[in-house]
Amino acid sequence: MRPGEVLLSALRGVTANKLRSVLTLLGVMIGVAAVILLLAVGNGSARQVAASIEALGTNTLTVRPESGATAGSSTRPLTVAVTQELGRAGLGHVGTVVPEVDASATAVAGTVSETGTQVIGTTPAYFTTSTATIGSGQAFPDAAARDAVIGTTLAQELFPGQSPVGRSVSVAGIPFTVTGELAEQSSVGFQDPNSEIVAPLATVQADLSGYGPVSDVLVSATSADAVTQAEDEVTIELDQLLGATAADQPFTVNSAGTLLQTRQASAQSFTVLLAAVAAISLLVGGIGVTNVMLVTVTERTREIGIRKAIGATRGAILGQFLAEAAILTLTGGVLGVVVAVVGAQFPVDGTTPVIVWSSIPMALGVSVAIGLFFGVYPAARAAGMRPIQALRTI
Amino acid sequence: MSVARHPSAAPAPHDTAIELLGVHQVYGSGDGAVHALRGIDLRVHPGEYVAVMGPSGSGKSTLMNILGCLDVPTHGVYRLGGTDVRLLGEDELSRVRNRDLGFVFQSFNLIQRMTALANVALPLAYAAVDARERTRIASAALERVGLGDRAQHTPVELSGGQQQRVAIARALVMEPTLILADEPTGNLDSRATQDVLDLLDSLADEHRTIVVITHEDDVAARAHRVVTLADGRIVADAPRPAGAPRPAGAPRPAGPSRPAGAPRPASAPRAEDAPLRRPTGQGTR
Numbered sequence: 199m200r201p202g203e204v205l206l207s208a209l210r211g212v213t214a215n216k217l218r219s220v221l222t223l224l225g226v227m228i229g230v231a232a233v234i235l236l237l238a239v240g241n242g243s244a245r246q247v248a249a250s251i252e253a254l255g256t257n258t259l260t261v262r263p264e265s266g267a268t269a270g271s272s273t274r275p276l277t278v279a280v281t282q283e284l285g286r287a288g289l290g291h292v293g294t295v296v297p298e299v300d301a302s303a304t305a306v307a308g309t310v311s312e313t314g315t316q317v318i319g320t321t322p323a324y325f326t327t328s329t330a331t332i333g334s335g336q337a338f339p340d341a342a343a344r345d346a347v348i349g350t351t352l353a354q355e356l357f358p359g360q361s362p363v364g365r366s367v368s369v370a371g372i373p374f375t376v377t378g379e380l381a382e383q384s385s386v387g388f389q390d391p392n393s394e395i396v397a398p399l400a401t402v403q404a405d406l407s408g409y410g411p412v413s414d415v416l417v418s419a420t421s422a423d424a425v426t427q428a429e430d431e432v433t434i435e436l437d438q439l440l441g442a443t444a445a446d447q448p449f450t451v452n453s454a455g456t457l458l459q460t461r462q463a464s465a466q467s468f469t470v471l472l473a474a475v476a477a478i479s480l481l482v483g484g485i486g487v488t489n490v491m492l493v494t495v496t497e498r499t500r501e502i503g504i505r506k507a508i509g510a511t512r513g514a515i516l517g518q519f520l521a522e523a524a525i526l527t528l529t530g531g532v533l534g535v536v537v538a539v540v541g542a543q544f545p546v547d548g549t550t551p552v553i554v555w556s557s558i559p560m561a562l563g564v565s566v567a568i569g570l571f572f573g574v575y576p577a578a579r580a581a582g583m584r585p586i587q588a589l590r591t592i
Numbered sequence: 593m594s595v596a597r598h599p600s601a602a603p604a605p606h607d608t609a610i611e612l613l614g615v616h617q618v619y620g621s622g623d624g625a626v627h628a629l630r631g632i633d634l635r636v637h638p639g640e641y642v643a644v645m646g647p648s649g650s651g652k653s654t655l656m657n658i659l660g661c662l663d664v665p666t667h668g669v670y671r672l673g674g675t676d677v678r679l680l681g682e683d684e685l686s687r688v689r690n691r692d693l694g695f696v697f698q699s700f701n702l703i704q705r706m707t708a709l710a711n712v713a714l715p716l717a718y719a720a721v722d723a724r725e726r727t728r729i730a731s732a733a734l735e736r737v738g739l740g741d742r743a744q745h746t747p748v749e750l751s752g753g754q755q756q757r758v759a760i761a762r763a764l765v766m767e768p769t770l771i772l773a774d775e776p777t778g779n780l781d782s783r784a785t786q787d788v789l790d791l792l793d794s795l796a797d798e799h800r801t802i803v804v805i806t807h808e809d810d811v812a813a814r815a816h817r818v819v820t821l822a823d824g825r826i827v828a829d830a831p832r833p834a835g836a837p838r839p840a841g842a843p844r845p846a847g848p849s850r851p852a853g854a855p856r857p858a859s860a861p862r863a864e865d866a867p868l869r870r871p872t873g874q875g876t877r
Contacts, residue, residue, distance in 0.1 A: 203717070503701075505703075507701070509719065511686040511687075512686070584664065585661075585689075586663040
């Protein structure tokens with residue numbers, strides 16, 4: 199038979215048992231689509247993490263006190279006074295040093311109250327060093343005034359439809375005057391940076407947090423290239439100021455670069471996890487296809503016997519089953535790719551999947567190979583039988 | 593045509609359609625081995641119409657499967673038209689089954705999801721006959737067996753007798769020299785049996801070699817020669833028991849088993865033979 203005829207007769211074979219063919223097709227389709235989609239989701243979330251960390255700025259360092267200090271440690275705590283000394287040390291690659299103290303309080307304006315609002319006490323340099331910038335109004339002066347700059351989400355909730363600038367907000371029962379509103383920021387972690395209150399350092403210490411260690415110190419390097427030197431200088435200077443050693447260090451210094459690396463590593467392991475799930479779904483899909491193919495061929499062993507008895511060669515029978523398996527698996531595979539490409543257009547929980555193009559031939563190749571092998575191998579066995587053996591099969 | 597009746601006679605090889613020498617068939621091994629055939633010597637000449645009889649378990653079907661190249665004997669020589677079948681490769685055997693043999697089974701063995709026409713055309717497809725020619729030849733074969741109007745029916749839409757006639761059309765479509773029928777009427781009622789036997793008679797009249805397995809006397813009565821098997825051996829080999837041997841091609845008297853006045857199948861005239869041409873392509877021999 200010519201190739202066209204083989205294909206035509208295979209098509210008839212495929213349509214002869216519609217339900218089974220559709221199930222096979224579905225198995226391949228779901229397997230292929232799952233692999234491509236899951237990898238796309240992992241890839242998408244990794245890219246999103248990278249993008250949001252880059253938004254942090256690449257020339258800032260974050261110094262954070264280690265909460266669980268080593269027992270018997272003789273080091274001084276990282277207080278505001280220490281950060282002021284660090285700022286005055288005149289380190290060659292360090293620009294500004296911005297201490298932050300954190301508190302959590304209830305913010306009230308009129309009848310609206312927001313519990314658990316994060317209050318950051320810091321210096322006005324915060325607005326130029328961190329990613330939080332003034333959107334409207336202005337920063338507060340560097341003094342112990344009860345002034346505050348609030349995030350956009352909080353502003354919307356406390357003063358719906360109005361500008362918050364010049365209004366009064368009560369924080370833990372203490373009235374603050376809103377001098378400005380932060381520009382909208384993208385979210386990196388679990389906390390929404392758009393619902394925080396930024397107030398002068400001295401005010402927050404006096405009214406809310408007390409005079410303990412700082413929660414964060416932002417240090418800007420003089421340029422993006424100087425981040426590594428600045429990191430070394432800050433570490434050495436702080437070791438001296440706190441009486442710490444490399445073995446007993448009550449703080450960590452992170453650059454946006456290291457943060458990026460950690461986050462990307464976690465995103466990577468997330469992708470690997472998704473890939474494993476995808477591989478399993480491909481395997482399960484493959485087993486489904488194998489099953490259907492085995493049943494199909496076993497059921498048709500008698501037909502193979504009839505065909506051999508009237509003169510079909512082994513090659514002709516193999517060609518027929520190969521063509522049937524190819525039609526089923528290729529159609530299913532291509533449908534799977536279409537489903538995955540269409541599905542990747544829709545965001546999953548805020549993450550837009552980004553298709554890893556190399557996953558398409560991989561998924562397609564594996565499922566088609568499985569389908570072809572298990573479609574053809576049992577047929578090859580049946581075609582190799584003496585016709586009478588195949589004919590005796592029920 | 594003069595036909596030698598005795599296997600002991602030694603005609604020239606090309607004058608022999610089938611030659612079996614010392615054929616044994618053993619299934620299994622050791623104590624559980626089953627000896628289905630225990631030394632069969634048989635010679636069938638071109639144009640002979642042979643019935644093989646015997647009780648069940650006598651090895652009839654095993655013999656038939658070997659003749660049809662569906663199975664290979666454990667020992668012994670099988671020459672088909674002078675060619676030793678053991679020397680043929682897998683694909684050559686397929687060609688022999690395709691071009692030189694026409695097999696009719698007790699259970700019809702039609703492919704259920706294909707129409708009668710497609711079933712009949714299938715051997716032509718494996719012989720690489722082009723599609724239009726295939727349809728023409730297969731339609732002519734269906735006409736010949738009186739089923740021209742059932743071409744588009746699938747086997748489930750046909751009666752047993754009709755299915756067997758489709759199977760005979762399929763066996764005829766490649767114009768084989770040897771037609772093998774394994775209990776062709778075993779699953780049919782008496783009316784359908786007559787139709788099938790009449791068809792076999794008309795094929796015998798065309799000097800085709802026919803071997804038919806049966807345990808029914810009225811089937812054997814149509815043959816020129818009756819070979820009886822028992823326990824894997826040939827126990828009798830004689831011209832047909834009922835009436836005198838009928839030379840092939842001579843006008844046929846109404847057989848004793850044929851009901852008086854039973855018509856031959858209306859659409860099986862021999863004039864229909866003309867369109868049944870052997871398809872293009874070379875035979876194996």
